[in-house]
Amino acid sequence: MTTITAEREATDFFLLMDHLTPQEQEIVSRVRRFVDDRLLRVINDYWERAEFPQELVPDIAELGIIGTTIQGYGCPGFSPLAAGLVALEMSRGDGSINTFLGVQSGLSMGTIDLLGSEEQKQRWLPGMSRLEKIGAFALTEPGHGSDSVALETSATLDGDEYVINGAKRWIGNGHSADVVVLWARDTADGKVKAFIIEKDADGSHPAGYRAEVITGKIGKRAILQPDITLVDVRVPAANLLAKSTSFRDASAVLARTRSGASWEATGHAMAAYEIAVAYAKTRVQFGKPIAGHQIVQQRLSKMLAEITAMQLMCFRLAELQDEGDLTGPMASVAKMFTAEKGRWVCSEARDILGGNGLLLENHVARHLTDMEVVYTYEGTDTIQALLIGREITGVSAFK
Helix, strand or coil: CCCCHHHHHHHCCCCHHHHCCHHHHHHHHHHHHHHHHHHHHHHHHHHHHCCCCHHHHHHHHHCCCCCCCCEECCEECCCHHHHHHHHHHHHHHCHHHHHHHHHHHHHHHHHHHHHCCHHHHHHHHHHHHCCCCCEEEECCECCECCCHHHCCCEEEEECCEEEEEEEECCCCCCCCCCEEEEEEEECCCCCEEEEEEECCCCCCCCCCEEEEECCCCCCCCCCCCEEEEEEEEEEEHHHECCCCCCHHHHHHHHHHHCHHHHHHHHHHHHHHHHHHHHHHHHCEECCEEHHHCHHHHHHHHHHHHHHHHHHHHHHHHHHHHHHCCCCHHHHHHHHHHHHHHHHHHHHHHHHHCHHHHHCHHHCHHHHHHHHHHHHHCCCCHHHHHHHHHHHHHCCCCCC
């Protein structure tokens, strides 16, 4: 297995890590140790079998990172920068595990924190912060991805329960989650709202809830994402999140989490670059290490420059979020840029390793295919460009 630890400090070319607080530095070290000592030792086997590494959940719980920026309820209350660094370091290890954490902390717990009543927060967040309850976020549908505002899943009030019918797709953890944050259109007023679907006392999902794991993925193979069908699923009316009133609330949740994709892209790129540097120093061709060839040095230089730009963008995103000045178009600029550059850096790293870059044991192939997923989710490159274009011109190209 290629060791990347020795190359890591050289990746921080502009010394950004020197400006972290002692607490932030400790968080980085804590997650990095987990990645090196536990995650990288097992992830390839699970990834190849397309299975989630359940054995890692207790270790992840002990890291004290679940809930990231949420204050109280057993959550750590991290700064936006600390939360971003968690995503970066975890993605340097594996994208599937980072997605698991993003769904848990950002999307499912984040929705409850933003839109739930105090009673609802007390009911669900503490157990989720300890990973005793696993969460899922069900927004995307088979016919509605980028245009999820047009979702068709319905919720109809019947006495003291809502009856939910519809379908969802690409729902991380949705096959096994204890707490599913599901978005459906209230037939009474036509508004999209968030409902909590919980497992029954026997550990099964309620009648009418069926999840079938999607197979054949080329990336993020160690996070399971099912198709979900809902046929007359009954949910207590008390499980409608109290502050959920329209699709704007879903957009608010996504706005809070979108910068996480930029941190992830940067983590994948850093890992791939570090592996490429280590490999180039030891791989001998034509009588010397390939690191001594001009074209390899040029490629590594350009990779490092792009990574540095990605890092600077992510650090600035965290500052803007902390100051309350981060806007959707700003996050879109960062996501569009980092996803494109992260994809390119991983591709370059794979090529520098030649045929060996195709092997899971060298990790680059996993980062490369995971970047294909990052390039698509949290808003495709095209969608991000249209969001930015609307900001620039004042004209929407969506209609």
